[in-house]
Amino acid sequence: MNVENASTEVLTQLYRVASRSKIASSFVSYIMLINITCFELSNTTHRLQAKMRNSNSSSLHVAMFPWFAFGHFIPYLHLSNKLAEKGHKVSFLLPKGAQPKLEQLNQYPNLLQFFPLVVSHVDGMPPGAETASDVPQPLHSLLAIAFDQTRDQVEAILRAIKADVVFHDMGHWIPALAHQIGIKSIYYAAVSAAANAHLAKEVSKEMTVEELIEVPPGYPSSKVRFKAEEAAIVTILPEIFGIGLSFQDRIITAMKDSDVIAFRTYREIEGPFCDYIAQHFGKPVMLTGPSLPETNATQLEDKWANWLSNFEPSSVVFCSFGSQIALQKGEFQELVLGFELSGQPFLVALTPPDGCITIEEALPEGFHERIQGRGLVYGGWVPQELLLSHSSVGCFVNHCGYGTMWESLLSDCQIVLIPRLGDQILNTRLMVEELEVAVEVQKGENREISKENLSKAIKMVMDKDNEIAGLLKRNHAKLKNILSNRDLQEEYINNFIEGLQDLVK
Known part of the structure; x- marks a missing residue:
């Protein structure tokens, strides 16, 4: 020892x-x-070794x-x-x-x-x-x-x-x-x-x-x-x-x-x-x-790579809010129904909502049968960085926490934001209003997210013929080109x- x-x-x-x-x-x-x-x-x-490596400082x-x-x-x-x-x-x-x-x-x-x-x-x-x-x-x-x-x-x-x-x-x-x-x-x-x-x-x-x-x-x-x-x-x-x-x-x-x-x-x-x-x-x-x-050299696990390989390039919507955010069951259900309504294939990584032990018990009735083969809702940890870099993933829905903000900027995905906390809201305004690289999901009077508004935001950014979607993608690409320079x-x-x-x- x-x-x-x-x-x-x-x-x-x-x-x-x-x-x-x-x-x-x-x-x-x-x-x-x-x-x-x-x-x-x-x-x-x-x-001593450190000093040798940094002889000039x-x-x-x-x-x-x-x-x-x-x-x-x-x-x-x-x-x-x-x-x-x-x-x-x-x-x-x-x-x-x-x-x-x-x-x-x-x-x-x-x-x-x-x-x-x-x-x-x-x-x-x-x-x-x-x-x-x-x-x-x-x-x-x-x-x-x-x-x-x-x-x-x-x-x-x-x-x-x-x-x-x-x-x-x-x-x-x-x-x-x-x-x-x-x-x-x-x-x-x-x-x-x-x-x-x-x-x-x-x-x-x-x-x-x-x-x-x-x-x-x-x-x-x-x-x-x-x-x-x-x-x-x-x-x-x-x-x-x-x-x-x-x-x-x-x-x-x-x-x-x-x-x-x-x-x-x-x-x-x-x-x-x-x-x-x-x-x-x-x-x-x-x-x-x-x-x-630094990007890990390891490859995406087969269970993710095989599932994603079933879909066209840049067609899958990936969603993650991080492990520290727990939704209410009603919020959770409205969210997953929004992904279903979008018509896009989706991979949603969320912790089970309050009051639920598993993801399965939180899903809306009949949801699993309706989205089988097209959507996946997962309650455990996922390799977010590797998923974002997969060719099939084309949209990233997230809460715009500061670390996630940088990960989204360094990806090739369209960005859809649902902020919850104060700093996330200001990060979102920076991304949406100043940098013009993302879209924020419209909220209701009580700041709730409806399945219709989430679906609308996803459909807009995934529409290749939409003028706003094209502008966001171009602005994002320009920024990524600057930010991804390792130097x-x-x-x-x-x-x-x-x-x-x-x-x-």
Whole structure:
């Protein structure tokens, strides 16, 4: 057993003891130092090798502390892999229960080390809850309390590992802590610059609908904005998130107090929004590029490849909302009926709706028999990137989460969007109104999606003779040609690393 594996085993055993005996967090922080010390010893050789690979630049040690949600862990981990690829060391802080689910995404275990945190229970949260996936949306403020209660552990780790810089997003207290320790802090956003820029306007509960949806003064777009029927989404900003701090104040404090604000974007897509944020907050803004993982060389499994091979090129509609979005049963049924109504072959990958254990029990009556051979609704994980690159897939219906937005831009598919959360709505307006590469499904008065409107959007983009569909396809192709240049991402990540090295000098 090598030093690194031994240290992990020792830490695991100590965690078990600490958990059973309810040992104070100060002792939990102490036992972490065993892991930290062993990790430092095991990485001496790796640091020397990294320096040799980067003889013209200094090797960095970066700490990552994202919000406790997989939509934040994953982009932070993607960037961590990019940094480790260049020979830089990364220490990744996360709840101990989340680590096993992310291990397979660690491409450089010799340089990228996880440091698990003990997440304390807060009254009102489900037992054992550690991440946003474990906690219903209305209770996320309680998760923020648990998140903030890891501060002593985070401080102990940061002081011990002697990182050069710490990346964070929802930890509003991280910049002050980093300053005390003598390291730099970077606010690294998991959402788009276009969405973050809306925080330049302070929101209060007393605002009218018109005031709530008004863009901030000087905001660089009149199109990337909320509609009147979406005003309620904006009202979450002034709500308490944790103890004594609103959601918007938490993020604004994290941004204002950090040394640098960073986004995983290209100037070619969000340049004006990045400039606006730099001017408003008075901070340098650095860009990493989307930092998506390299395309896996593995082939699509036979069960998917064989099914897709039954259809004409660019004829299949693929839909995915990600594993974190659970629909109500009525919403789910209306959605799948919309795919049926479109007349196109379709592959829908959704988690079972609330109240249902399996996809089969959630399907409308007679649905399976009607669409047999033409449609497939699947409730498990699917290889989204490989499916999007298959020649038979011609349309991608999604929620326009930030990572999915980039995946759709880098595909050849027509794009149909059904946003649900606030940042997804603003991403959608960017894609539909500014870039003109996608179409948004029209919603009803209560923001519901009807099968008729979904079918209408799909039919429109899949109609080769439709003028709007042709415009979207041409605009998308032009953007993809720019964004798919591997040298572009390489240039962004190299410039970002140079910026980090200048920051910590």
